[in-house]
Amino acid sequence: MTSPFALSAGQRAWYAEVRDLAAQRLRPLAEAGAPGRVNRPLVEALGELGLLARVLPPGGDGPAVCAMDLCLLREALAQECTEAETALALQGLGAYPVARFGTREQRERHLPAVVAGRAVTAFALSEPGAGSDAAALALAARPAGDGGWRLHGEKCWISNAPDADLCTVFARTGPEPGARGVTAFLVPAGRPGLGGASVEMLAAHPVGTLTFDGVPVGPDDVVGEVGGGFRVAMATLALFRPSVGAFAVGMARAALAATLAHAAGRQAFGGPLKDLQAVSHRLAEMATRTEAAALLVYAAAAAHDAGAEDVVRRAAMAKLFATETAQYVVDSAVQIHGARALCRGHLLEHLYREVRAPRIYEGATEVQRTIIARELYR
Template identity: 75%
Template sequence: MTAFALGPEQEEWCARLRADTAGRLRPLAERGELGRVNRPLVAALGELGLLRRLFPDGGSPRALDLCLLRESLAQECTEAETALALQGLGACPIVQSGTAEQRDRWLPEVAAGRAVAAFALSEPGAGSDAAALALAAAPDGPGRWRLSGEKCWISNAPEADFATVFARTGADGPRGITAFLVPADRPGLGGQRLDMLSPHPIGTLVFDGTPVTAADVLGEVDGGFGVAMRTLNLFRPSVGAFAVGMAQAALDAAVAHAGTRTAFGGPLKDLQSVGHQLAEMATRVESARLLVYAAAAAYDRGAPDIARRAAMAKLLATETAQYVVDAAVQIHGARALRRGHLLEHLYREVRAPRIYEGATEVQRSLIAKELYRTAARPPAGAAPRD
């Protein structure tokens, strides 16, 4: 296939996944408690083999496969999509940078849906500026540290069974950060839930002299910023896929409603203003989908400009989803704002992706930086200017 068309087998797989999600995962999600880890849902993701697809044969997934997985889940059940994505985000650093012992201990548990993962990067004073994190890892003897400080806005916290935690072991800036794999039962580790708009669990992690050793390091000491960025570069296009899935669900709902709802003597779909609105929504959704697929395909082939492509995909897809969900609510009117309506749910869900894993403004800054860097580099074979 190309970045612009899925093959028949991929289309069939996505259709089967949407059917499985609607039939098995959505009922589990509906029985879950808002703001709490839904362990039966996570276990079902494991039983269906979906979590195993996050690290096939012990390695990282193809970015395009991850996008198709997240988009298909999101169309039918955002809770299932988010539960899967959080497992991948927390476990990906182990896949990419973990030791054999770390991988053997945790990856089978994550794949089976028995262990819940967290990715602990953000702090009260370091969200979009990840290099400014301040969680201290103070030396406590050779190959030993004690963590002190707080992580905030962490999905699955404080209920996760382990977290990938980024702490400062060296000088200020990105080069003094180390990634640690920290089990939830470590002494001095606590936290609390945060009451957030998003229905999935978000909370804090508080470290009070929590001990970690060289055996807990992911990658190299002072190399944690690279661990974080490699994970985010893989997951950013798939955040766009999550957004596309939500946008498609909202578009489908709006089209169906416009065909059955009567107003001014006929169905809404016969009003030119509604038809034009639906056409605009559909065009934006397809544009975002194509950019997401193109970024994922570029990642899979090892393209050098993946940072720019991933940022563009996340930017366009998340902004598009916000627009499409809002427009779908407008077409539905007040009924879309009733608690429990699909669009009421999507209206709450769609806001967060414009912030996490790099806010919209951060993506624009990253894209601009890459444009300047490319413009400053002379074309291959070009003669130097006087």
């Protein structure tokens, strides 16, 4: 196993290659896309470049997804093109339940198109009354006479909704409270009764609602076991939480690099900004926190890939520290740049909008602290 404290030469070379692909091939596609909607040419490019295949093996016997690969991908992409990073992450989040828990038939039917970038996925967990408290799901899967179910209710804050081609939807199939009685279903676009609408966000991400008015699902649509959907959801989040931290680290590195260049070239009070102690100490703090966040992320990814018992705690720590660090670093970068960083189209104006959401989604900062405290007493 690669030490979590140092990347191998091969990993560093691949990281650099991904950054170059993001800057040269993916950023132009991102800039040409419609803000707030699924960018299909960008998703297709991720498939053509083989990046989605590093996250989601296309079919077969469901080989394990490498958390370290996922983290390095997200961090490298985020430094050059946050839209590409988000598109890749959403493909993985929506399809990982199939890769990990799906039947061979489900994997062979759905994953090749997802990995190729021809099909867009969504992970439909959150609801109007169930965000951080994911066990409070209310979307009802009512038994139908044909041995299947009909879905009734609403999902909200769903990335890639309502344009996704395939949604992993979590619904309540039994009367048991809390995590018990939740089942994961695959719901392709076009099912009768499936609707939705886009939601305009602070950062222009493809996010929306999904509505279910008697949407039919059958036994072949169940991911994992009936009543085992909460386990599917939590296993997915356990993999992706460290990589949310990697996304945050990538944004922090981009903000730090821009600020180092600005502080070296900007003249103020008789010299470059970097020579002012207030600025130099802030830069040192930004760099130190970013490096610490990266190490936590790599350690959590290595623990996941090794099957360590403390992966839940490590994942929560990585997500918590990295997202809070990125907020600090980007905010500090804006402060050092001054008013120019607030101009629409500036890198830091973009990062300032992008960096806020990761402290909320896939378990808010407060939820991560609760998880860490609980795990300390196990």
